[in-house]
Structures are given as C-alpha cells and as structure tokens.
Amino acid sequence: MTYSDLNTPLRTIMTPGPVEVDPRVLRAMSTPVVGQFDPAFTKIMNEVMEMLRHIFQTKNKWAFPVDGTSRSGMEALLCSIIEPGDKILVPIFGRFGYLLTEICERHGAEVHTMECTWGDVFDPADVIKEIKRVHPKIVALVHGETSTGRLQPLEKIGAACREMNVLFTVDGVASIGGTDLKVDEWFIDGLVGGTQKCLSVPSGMAPITYNERIEEIITARKKVERGISTAEDRKQELERDHPIIRSNYLDLSMLQDYWSSRRLNHHTEATTMLYALREGLRIVLEEGLENRFNRHKFHENALVSGLEAMGLTLFGSPSCKLPTVTCVNIPEGVDGESVRQMLLQEFGIEIASSFGPLQGKIWRIGTMGYSCRKENILFTLGALEAVLIRHGVRVHTGRALQAALDSYSLIHREPVGQ
Amino acid sequence: MTYSDLNTPLRTIMTPGPVEVDPRVLRAMSTPVVGQFDPAFTKIMNEVMEMLRHIFQTKNKWAFPVDGTSRSGMEALLCSIIEPGDKILVPIFGRFGYLLTEICERHGAEVHTMECTWGDVFDPADVIKEIKRVHPKIVALVHGETSTGRLQPLEKIGAACREMNVLFTVDGVASIGGTDLKVDEWFIDGLVGGTQKCLSVPSGMAPITYNERIEEIITARKKVERGISTAEDRKQELERDHPIIRSNYLDLSMLQDYWSSRRLNHHTEATTMLYALREGLRIVLEEGLENRFNRHKFHENALVSGLEAMGLTLFGSPSCKLPTVTCVNIPEGVDGESVRQMLLQEFGIEIASSFGPLQGKIWRIGTMGYSCRKENILFTLGALEAVLIRHGVRVHTGRALQAALDSYSLIHREPVGQ
Numbered sequence: 001m002t003y004s005d006l007n008t009p010l011r012t013i014m015t016p017g018p019v020e021v022d023p024r025v026l027r028a029m030s031t032p033v034v035g036q037f038d039p040a041f042t043k044i045m046n047e048v049m050e051m052l053r054h055i056f057q058t059k060n061k062w063a064f065p066v067d068g069t070s071r072s073g074m075e076a077l078l079c080s081i082i083e084p085g086d087k088i089l090v091p092i093f094g095r096f097g098y099l100l101t102e103i104c105e106r107h108g109a110e111v112h113t114m115e116c117t118w119g120d121v122f123d124p125a126d127v128i129k130e131i132k133r134v135h136p137k138i139v140a141l142v143h144g145e146t147s148t149g150r151l152q153p154l155e156k157i158g159a160a161c162r163e164m165n166v167l168f169t170v171d172g173v174a175s176i177g178g179t180d181l182k183v184d185e186w187f188i189d190g191l192v193g194g195t196q197k198c199l200s201v202p203s204g205m206a207p208i209t210y211n212e213r214i215e216e217i218i219t220a221r222k223k224v225e226r227g228i229s230t231a232e233d234r235k236q237e238l239e240r241d242h243p244i245i246r247s248n249y250l251d252l253s254m255l256q257d258y259w260s261s262r263r264l265n266h267h268t269e270a271t272t273m274l275y276a277l278r279e280g281l282r283i284v285l286e287e288g289l290e291n292r293f294n295r296h297k298f299h300e301n302a303l304v305s306g307l308e309a310m311g312l313t314l315f316g317s318p319s320c321k322l323p324t325v326t327c328v329n330i331p332e333g334v335d336g337e338s339v340r341q342m343l344l345q346e347f348g349i350e351i352a353s354s355f356g357p358l359q360g361k362i363w364r365i366g367t368m369g370y371s372c373r374k375e376n377i378l379f380t381l382g383a384l385e386a387v388l389i390r391h392g393v394r395v396h397t398g399r400a401l402q403a404a405l406d407s408y409s410l411i412h413r414e415p416v417g418q
Numbered sequence: 419m420t421y422s423d424l425n426t427p428l429r430t431i432m433t434p435g436p437v438e439v440d441p442r443v444l445r446a447m448s449t450p451v452v453g454q455f456d457p458a459f460t461k462i463m464n465e466v467m468e469m470l471r472h473i474f475q476t477k478n479k480w481a482f483p484v485d486g487t488s489r490s491g492m493e494a495l496l497c498s499i500i501e502p503g504d505k506i507l508v509p510i511f512g513r514f515g516y517l518l519t520e521i522c523e524r525h526g527a528e529v530h531t532m533e534c535t536w537g538d539v540f541d542p543a544d545v546i547k548e549i550k551r552v553h554p555k556i557v558a559l560v561h562g563e564t565s566t567g568r569l570q571p572l573e574k575i576g577a578a579c580r581e582m583n584v585l586f587t588v589d590g591v592a593s594i595g596g597t598d599l600k601v602d603e604w605f606i607d608g609l610v611g612g613t614q615k616c617l618s619v620p621s622g623m624a625p626i627t628y629n630e631r632i633e634e635i636i637t638a639r640k641k642v643e644r645g646i647s648t649a650e651d652r653k654q655e656l657e658r659d660h661p662i663i664r665s666n667y668l669d670l671s672m673l674q675d676y677w678s679s680r681r682l683n684h685h686t687e688a689t690t691m692l693y694a695l696r697e698g699l700r701i702v703l704e705e706g707l708e709n710r711f712n713r714h715k716f717h718e719n720a721l722v723s724g725l726e727a728m729g730l731t732l733f734g735s736p737s738c739k740l741p742t743v744t745c746v747n748i749p750e751g752v753d754g755e756s757v758r759q760m761l762l763q764e765f766g767i768e769i770a771s772s773f774g775p776l777q778g779k780i781w782r783i784g785t786m787g788y789s790c791r792k793e794n795i796l797f798t799l800g801a802l803e804a805v806l807i808r809h810g811v812r813v814h815t816g817r818a819l820q821a822a823l824d825s826y827s828l829i830h831r832e833p834v835g836q
Contacts, residue, residue: 003465003700006693011452018686021451029447029690033439033620034429035768047421067622068486069685072667079665095645102643103666147645196686202451204485204622204688225520227513227565228773246664247497248521249490265773267487268436268614270622272447273691275424282421350453355646355683 011344012371014380015352016146016174016325016364018196018203019371021276025201028279033271037263044278045259045269051281055176055289056191056209058183063209064259065195065277066250067270070173073192073206075103076250077169081138081190081217083243084108089136091115091122093152094145095355096171104140107246112136118148118357119316119327124156131157131166138167144175146197147355149327149364150320151179158187167213173197176207177284178296178324178368183209190214195273198296198324200369201280205273210252221245222253228265297323299372302407303365306381309403310388311396315362324372327354328363331393336360339387347383378404429762430789432798433770434564434592434743434782436614436621437789439694443619446697451689455681462696463677463687469699473594473707474609474627476601481627482677483613483695484668485688488591491610491624493521494668495587499556499608499635501661502526507554509533509540511570512563513773514589522558525664530554536566536775537734537745542574549575549584556585562593564615565773567745567782568738569597576605585631591615594625595702596714596742596786601627608632613691616714616742618787619698623691628670639663640671646683715741717790720825721783724799727821728806729814733780742790745772746781749811754778757805765801796822 013020034041045064052063066073078100082088088109090100093116104111112134116122131139139161144151154170161168169190172181176191178198183191190210196203220242224233245251249267257264284292300323304314307328315327330336336353340363343349352364365380366372381400388395431438452459463482470481484491496518500506506527508518511534522529530552534540549557557579562569572588579586587608590599594609596616601609608628614621638660642651663669667685675682702710718741722732725746733745748754754771758781761767770782783798784790799818806813 003469003696003703006446006449006462006697008449008452008462008693009456009458010450011456011458013451013453015453018451018454018689021690023450026448026450026690028424030444031424031426032428032441032444033431033436034426035431035433036436036621038427038429038762038768040427040429044424044426051421068490068667069688071685072486072490075665075667095643098643098645099666102641106662106664106666106669196689202688202690203454203686204691223520225513225516227516244524246524247493247668248517248524249486249493249668250665251524267489268621270487270620270691271436271614272439272444272620272694273622273688275426276690278421279424285421344456350456 009348012349012376012379014365014371014376015350016197016366017194017368019200019366019368021202022200022280022283022370024283025276025279028275029272031275036268036271041271042263044274048274048278048281049259051278051285052207052209054285055281056183056193057181057185058209060183060209060211062215062256063207064255065205065207065274066255067267067273068206069203070192070194070206071099072250073208074100074171076252076255077190077192077208077210078103078140079107079247079250080245080252081167081214082107082109085110086138087112087134087136088138088140089131089134090140091127093121093148093150094118094142095147096142096145100140100142100171119150121150121152121320124153127157128160131160131164136166138169140169142171143181144172144179144322144324146174146325146364147358149316149322149325151175151322152320154188155186162187174322174324177292179293179322195277195280198369199280199284201276205270205277207277218253218256224264296367296372299367299374299377300324300326302404303367303377303381305407306377306400306404309396309399310385324366324368326365326367328365330361330363334391334393336363339391342387342390343383349380349383351380374408427766430767430794430797432783432789432794433768434615434784435612435786437618437784437786439620440618440698440701440788442701443694443697446693447690449693454686454689459689460681462692466692466696466699467677469696469703470625470627472703473699474601474611475599475603476627478601478627478629480633480674481625482673483623483625483692484673485685485691486624487621488610488612488624489517490668491626492518492589494670494673495608495610495626495628496521496558497525497665497668498663498670499585499632500525500527503528504556505530505552505554506556506558507549507552508558509545511539511566511568512536512560513565514560514563518558518560518589537568539568539570539738542571545575546578549578549582554584556587558587560589561599562590562597562740562742564592564743564782565776567734567740567743569593569740570738572606573604580605592740592742595710597711597740613695613698616787617698617702618789619694623688623695625695636671636674642682714785714790717785717792717795718742718744720822721785721795721799723825724795724818724822727814727817728803742784742786744783744785746783748779748781752809752811754781757809760805760808761801767798767801769798792826
C-alpha cells in the first residue's frame with residue numbers, strides 16, 4: 001500500500017482560525033523530541049508556564065496548556081470546579097456561549113442563561129443584575145466571540161463577581177495575543193486561551209490559567225491515580241468531602257501535579273506541540289503585547305477601510321467589534337458559499353462563514369497573528385473585489401485597495417513587529 | 419523579555435515512550451497548515467482514517483484520532499458508552515489497568531476488578547469465568563501493559579465477550595504498530611492506540627476505532643450543539659431516551675459527525691499533529707505490518723541476549739513478555755535512579771523506571787518504532803555495562819555486546835524496513 005508524500009497547497013488563511021502558523025514555529029516543530037521527564041524537557045515546561053503568565057498578564061502560579069484543542073481547556077476548567085447541582089450563569093451572545101452551556105450541563109450544573117442579540121454584547125450592568133438575581137457559583141463568559149465578531153467588556157463584571165464571591169471564568173480563545181486581556185486586573189479567576197488564532201501556533205493545545213480561588217476547589221476534590229498514589233495520597237482522599245472531578249483526562253488537580261515540581265505522571269506531554277507553543281509565545285513576547293495589539297488594530301483598520309470603500313457593510317455593533325475578526329454582511333442575493341469557494345479555488349484565500357442564525361448571512365475575515373500582515377490584507381481585498389464582480393455584485397471598483405493603502409500610509413511607520 | 423532559541427539535546431530514547439520521532443515525521447510537521455474545512459485538509463482526514471483501518475486490521479467505518487494524548491482516547495471511548503450504573507469488568511495486571519478503573523468510576527460506572535500478580539497476565543479462562551459471574555456491560559482490558567512489560571492474549575476473551583453480548587474495549591496504546599493486534603479477528607469492539615510509542619509520532623493524539631455495536635450506543639445518546647444544530651437534530655434529541663454523554667470534548671457522537679462527510683464543526687482538528695500521524699502511518703504501511711512486528715522482535719532478541727549475557731535478569735513471566743518493552747530487575751543494592759541518571763548525563767540515553775510496587779525494583783527498556791534500531795540497542799548495552807561497573811555491580815564484562823552482535827548475525831539479513 002502506498003500513499004503519496006504530504007502535498008498541501010500554500011493558502012492565505014484569513015479565517016478566525018486556524019490561521020497561518022509562523023514559520024519559526026513550524027521550524028521548531030521539526031526539532032527531535034526528548035523524554036517527558038528529561039531535565040531538558042521539564043525546563044521547557046517551566047519556561048512555557050512563565051511565558052504564559054506574561055501573555056495572560058497574571059501572577060497566578062498555575063498557567064500551563066491542556067493537551068487538546070481550545071474547548072478541552074474550557075471543559076477542564078469548568079469540569080474541575082463544577083460540582084453536580086452548582087448554579088452557573090452563562091450570558092450568551094453567540095455560538096461559543098452555547099458551547100459553555102453544553103459543557104456545564106454535561107457536568108451536572110444547573111445552567112442559567114441570558115441572551116442578547118447576536119452582533120451585540122452585554123451591558124455589564126445587566127449581567128451584574130442577573131448575577132444578583134441568580135446567585136450563581138460561577139459566571140462563564142466569552143471574551144472574543146468569533147461567531148459574531150464581538151468583544152465583551154469584562155472588567156466591571158469581574159469586579160462584581162469578586163465582590164459577590166462568584167467565580168468568573170472566561171473563554172479568551174479568540175482574543176489572547178491579539179487584543180488586551182488582563183487576567184488579574186479584570187478579576188478573572190480562570191481563563192482559557194487558544195493556540196491556532198492570535199498566537200499562530202497549530203491547533204491542539206489550550207493554554208489556561210487560574211488563581212488560588214479555583215485551586216482551592218480543585219484541591220478539595222483531588223484524587224491521585226491508584227497505580228501511582230502514595231499512602232499519604234490515599235489518606236488525604238479518605239478525608240475528601242467534595243465529589244471527585246468527573247473526568248480523568250481533564251482533571252486539573254492531576255494536571256497541576258504533573259506541571260508542579262512533583263511531576264506526578266498523568267499524560268505524556270505533547271512534546272512537539274509544546275515546542276511550538278514555546279516558540280509562538282516567544283515571538284509574542286519579543287514583539288511585546290502592546291505592539292502586538294496595536295499591530296492587530298492597524299491591519300484591522302486597513303481591512304475595514306477597504307471593505308467599506310468597496311461598498312460592503314459590516315455586521316454588528318461597531319462599539320464592541322472584536323479587532324481580530326471582521327464580519328461582513330453578504331450582499332442581498334449573493335451566494336456566500338460560492339464567493340468563498342471562488343476565493344479559495346482561484347486565489348488560494350480562505351475566509352469563513354458563520355454558524356446558526358448567521359449562516360449564509362455574513363462572512364468572517366480574521367486578522368490574527370501571523371496571518372495579520374499587510375500583503376494578506378491587500379491580497380484579500382483585491383481578490384474579494386474581483387470575485388464579487390464575477391458574482392454580479394455592483395461594487396465600487398478600484399476603491400478598496402486605494403482605501404487600504406491610504407490607511408497604511410496615514411501612519412508613517414508601521415508599528416514594531418510587522 | 420527574551421528567551422533563547424529552543425536548544426534541546428539529541429537523546430537516545432529507550433523508554434516505553436515517548437520514543438524518538440521518525441525524521442520524516444518531524445519534517446512533515448514543518449509543513450504550513452491549511453484550514454480545517456479546506457478540501458486539501460479533509461482529504462488528509464479521510465486518508466488518515468483509511469490508513470488507521472489498515473493499522474488496526476479492521477473494516478470498521480470509524481477510525482480516527484482523538485485530539486489529546488492516549489488516555490484522552492481511552493476516556494472518549496469509555497465515557498461515550500458508559501451510562502451511570504453500568505457494570506464494567508476491569509482485569510488489572512499493571513498500572514494502566516488501574517487507569518481504566520479511574521476513568522470508568524469518574525463516569526459513573528459500577529466497576530468490578532480482578533487482579534493478577536504484576537509481571538503476569540490473565541489466563542483467558544479466568545477472565546471469562548469472571549465475566550459470567552459479573553455479567554458486565556463492558557470488559558475493559560489493557561493489551562500491552564508497559565508498567566510491567568506484559569502482553570495479554572485477547573482473542574479468546576474477545577470471542578467470549580461477543581458470544582455473551584458484552585462490549586470488549588482494549589487499550590492498545592503500547593502495542594499498536596509494534597506487535598500484532600487484530601481488531602476484527604479478535605472481536606474487539608473499541609480500541610485505542612498511542613502515537614508516541616511504536617508509531618514514532620509525538621505524543622498528543624489518540625487513534626481509536628470502534629464498530630457498529632458501539633456506534634449504536636453512541637447514536638442513541640447523541641446531542642448536537644445548540645449553536646449549530648438544525649431543527650431535525652433538535653427533534654431527534656427530544657426522542658432520545660438514553661442519558662447524554664458526560665463530556666463535550668470527548669463525545670464520540672460529535673467527533674463522529676466531524677469526521678464524517680457531514681463535517682459538523684466540533685473542535686478545530688490539530689492540523690500539524692494530523693500531518694505527523696499521516697506520515698507516521700505511511701511509514702508503517704510502507705514497511706508492512708508483518709515486517710514491522712518481526713523487526714521489533716529481532717531487536718528485542720538482541721537486547722535480551724545482551725542483558726542476560728551481562729548477568730542481568732529479566733522481570734516477569736517470559737511467556738507473556740511484551741516484545742516492545744523489556745523489564746530488567748535492578749540488581750540488589752543498586753540505586754536504580756542513579757544508574758538512569760548516569761546513563762542520561764554521560765551517554766544521553768534514557769531508559770525508564772516503573773510505577774507503584776515496581777518503583778525502584780525494575781528498569782524498563784523500550785524497543786519501539788524508530789528507537790528500535792541496531793545502533794540504539796548496541797549503544798544502550800555498552801553504556802549500561804559501563805554505568806553498572808561504575809556503580810560497583812559485578813557484571814560479566816564484555817559479553818553483552820558480543821551476545822547482541824551474535825544475535826544480529828544469526829540472521830543473514832535484517833528484516834525489510836530496518
């Protein structure tokens with residue numbers, strides 16, 4: 001039986017993830033592996049923890065990746081703190097709010113939801129009012145909602161949660177590394193990031209962080225695996241009066257032991273993905289968080305100018321736009337999927353559609369991480385204009401690229417890092 | 419803030435995993451990524467499914483990786499079929515049997531165990547007797563137990579399970595790609611493999627397969643996520659009379675939809691790890707399963723000859739030795755960890771210790787995948803002799819390498835593939 005060598009096309013990936021991987025990260029991934037308890041490897045584990053603390057803007061002790069895609073991190077965080085019957089409030093403003101409810105329900109929580117129109121975010125005061133009414137143990141909220149391209153302000157909600165002794169857990173998958181996210185300053189107790197979006201590392205890891213408030217709950221539910229537990233571990237278990245965490249793979253108390261100096265074997269850390277994450281984080285830290293956030297906005301501005309100059313309109317409320325995702329209303333009568341297909345087939349450019357009620361209504365263009373580059377923005381605008389013309393859309397021809405170039409020339413020098 | 423470039427030593431990795439990654443796999447991992455719904459990528463997904471069916475020796479429709487380390491695959495399989503209160507029989511002959519009990523307990527099963535001495539395996543007749551007594555819904559069993567280096571015969575147990583309408587799920591993490599494992603012929607209903615052992619792909623994916631018997635249970639528990647479900651999905655859910663699967667991330671009914679032609683978005687597939695798995699499987703198929711199994715035995719023989727010629731004794735019953743892991747009794751009075759450390763520090767060779775009751779009693783030397791090469795065996799034997807001499811052990815000096823070379827020269831030509 002023979003299979004051909006891996007032959008993949010080179011794409012311009014302008015979706016909200018997975019996006020183009022930084023070539024430095026790809027190179028790091030071809031590094032020969034070392035064993036999981038090799039001092040050379042545990043040093044890398046510690047470095048990644050330190051780097052993650054900077055990216056998350058936190059002093060938390062615990063900051064490490066879960067070995068799975070982003071939602072594995074979200075489930076690890078939630079299932080480790082949810083005890084059956086716990087009340088959770090999930091304010092929903094897009095698809096990934098629903099995902100949070102799914103996870104919580106499966107782990108036995110009593111889920112309370114509130115919803116706002118897709119394309120908008122919540123007024124923090126409304127969420128706080130609902131927290132006061134429901135008295136949940138946990139508030140679970142999305143920061144950057146990729147399905148609608150919106151950014152939920154978190155700080156006031158975080159402060160209120162802390163004051164009312166409610167745990168505040170945040171899905172920062174689409175925002176981390178692309179727009180500001182201050183874990184400590186915004187009173188976030190537990191946060192999950194993504195690799196395949198603004199960090200420009202392949203999908204397959206979910207960096208998380210959590211503070212002592214969460215650690216305390218996890219520790220109270222701790223169980224060490226029978227095959228490797230000590231007499232002391234088993235004694236502590238007998239004194240445990242909280243229910244065990246409902247997953248072995250996603251049990252943060254065990255992951256914590258593995259990432260601590262105890263190095264108690266849980267899984268075998270995904271060596272090459274960790275090499276990739278380290279390199280991806282290193283690139284972010286070299287660029288500097290503020291520079292990086294500015295760069296994302298800088299290119300977003302050019303993209304938006306181009307799209308509007310072409311005559312397209314943006315979806316959603318401008319006041320809460322997620323800088324890393326731009327949602328475009330599909331013009332009346334146009335088959336959005338046909339446009340996407342032509343972009344991919346003729347230009348090798350990928351943009352995204354959306355989910356549920358927005359399917360067929362909007363396109364989503366990502367400007368994330370390594371994909372967020374001038375040539376990608378310009379190429380996408382030019383290609384989209386051509387494809388729309390082919391689809392009979394009356395666009396203002398020639399204006400998109402001029403507007404984008406104008407936007408780029410408004411600032412004499414591009415921000416550092418790009 | 420600056421961090422240095424990734425600087426890792428080149429090791430000779432002779433543990434039972436993670437082992438050295440084939441250079442072709444490392445190279446594939448530096449390939450630029452494409453989007454998750456790009457036809458170029460879904461083609462790769464389909465190819466990997468086809469390749470996995472060959473490796474698993476099955477005609478099952480479902481064969482795909484779970485995006486997580488091996489135990490995530492085991493938990494995905496078990497949590498998707500366990501309904502609270504289900505009886506499960508777990509015969510335990512090492513650490514990873516305990517892991518199976520942990521996973522099952524956390525998902526609400528009523529777990530029945532039977533144990534045999536570590537270093538031995540079960541007489542299938544004894545397991546069958548216990549199945550008849552307990553009447554479980556599921557038997558969960560380890561095939562290759564790396565903690566003790568034993569290989570459990572499965573066929574008779576599988577046949578008995580099928581006859582009694584019991585589900586038979588197997589942990590083939592340490593055996594797949596290194597020793598024979600016939601999913602269909604041995605009546606295995608669900609099986610989980612590992613990447614970082616005999617497939618010589620980095621840790622981070624868990625290839626699994628399961629048949630219609632399991633698919634039927636999964637389908638009866640199916641729930642499509644609210645943010646992406648259709649009216650038809652929601653109608654079917656209302657008719658569901660089985661409890662929902664207790665994990666979102668590890669829910670095989672959702673993974674199945676993502677790996678099917680429906681391509682219903684669940685997670686974002688770990689692109690680069692899938693490239694790696696594809697290349698790793700391609701290498702196995704090029705070598706041929708039988709050649710590959712023979713090669714593993716061929717090098718195991720040389721290693722064992724060398725160890726015994728040195729005067730060391732092997733742990734465990736020879737009749738059920740796992741060909742890919744050789745367990746060596748640590749000589750009386752020797753600090754096993756000190757020997758391991760010196761091997762690593764002076765020679766750059768990593769061998770493993772073991773867990774629980776065997777900690778400090780045995781070393782475990784893996785001969786898996788790309789690590790299973792003549793130069794690695796010879797280097798390890800020579801180094802171990804030197805280190806043992808340094809530790810004051812009276813070994814038969816000079817004999818180990820001669821015995822290994824003799825073993826190699828007994829066969830005129832090495833098997834194809836190495």
